[in-house]
Amino acid sequence: MTDSAYWTGAHTKHKLRxxxxxxxxxxxxxxxxxxxQRLRELLYQAAEVNGWRIEELSIVNDHIHVDSSEA
Structure with missing residues (x-):
């Protein structure tokens, strides 16, 4: 992981997933x-509006997995 994958503050360095x-x-x-399909569209739309980055999205017939981080 490179430094660009982390967010920095005045005295902090972090990566929230x-x-x-x-x-x-x-x-x-x-x-x-x-x-x-509609759920997929809505999740990506919510991510865009809120500044999230969806790393992986999997919609199976009985559950949804989302791996995400701050953009």
Whole structure:
């Protein structure tokens, strides 16, 4: 990892990363087709608006994994 991968403050150097998992109630297999595509669009839109960087996004029929960091 290079120094450019870290954010710096006056007296700090850090890299904040997130690993999020969303699961529908009872792990129902509903994240398919148009719903999965719309969720993907909304997650990338939210990331753009909030200044996040999505490193990896995986939508499976019964859960969503997002690996993200601050942009």
């Amino acid at each position: 997130y690993h999020l998992v969303w699961v529908p109630k009872y792990r129902k297999r509903v994240l398919i087709g148009k719903l999965a």
